[in-house]
Amino acid sequence: MQIVPVVDLKQGQVVRAVRGQRSDYRPIVSGLCAGSDPVTVARALVKYASADTLYVADLDALTGGAVQVAVIRDLLAALPGVHLWLDAGFADAAAFGRLRARLSDALGESSARVAPVFASEALASAEAARASLADKAGAILSLDRRGGELMDPAGCWADERMWPDRVIVMTLDRVGSFDGPDLATLRDCARRAPQAMLIGAGGIRDEADLRLAEQAGAAAWLTASALHDRRLAPRTDCGQPESG
DSSP states (O other): OEEEEEEEEETTEEEEOOTTOGGGOEEOOOSSSSSOOHHHHHHHHHHHHTOSEEEEEEHHHHTTSOOOHHHHHHHHHHOTTOEEEEESOOSSHHHHHHHHHHTHHHHTTOGGGEEEEEETTTOOOHHHHHHHTOOTTTOEEEEEEETTEEEOTTOTTTOGGGOOSEEEEEEGGGTTSOSOOOHHHHHHHHHHOTTSEEEEESOOOSHHHHHHHHHHTEEEEEESHHHHTTOSOOBOTTSOBOOO
16 A cells, blocks of 8 residues: 655644635645644655645635645755645646646656646536546646545536546545545445546545555555554555564
8 A cells, every 4th residue: 555645734823724724724744744834744654654746725725825835846946756746726727737837947857756636526527527538647637525525516526527637535634634534435436447546535544544545446545644653664665664
């Protein structure tokens, strides 16, 4: 199981997720490092998880504000061997294209270092979703739900033909909780799109939960709280928990 560490950015700081209730997020207090500076926290997470991928959720952008471009630039500079999966409330592919142009000097020739996460809660329409997800290998779709309700104005949940190669199963009311992963939804997505790489999000408590999630069809899991609280062991370079 691949662990993809997560940083949630709010007003230039890393914050701790609380069941997807973004107004309640406060600066992170981590067992891995001091403070809530994005570069410091990201370095600690990547090192602890031996990760080559970091998920970045820009909460300012997701709630209608401006993308935190300066912070993303800092992360790219500080983590040269790491790819970013960026969730910044993209309503369509053009929105990501504009941001990528603003990051062009930081990316140089490595434009593939930033992959767009198109959240079902943010995609403006079915037409925008189909166009944004047409790059099956490059785009990432986040299927978002909260409290049993689909967050999906574009209808992504209902049409697996839209789904790209990588799909995040995001149960927001379990994010930042230790309620356990949403295995039923994960199994349903695995049944409907057996060819997709499924990435779970929310609820992981311990190593046993990761094993259950893998059995249910997840190839990777977005993780923050369980890492900060050291509920998961540090990882080796091959992604396995360190022994002893």
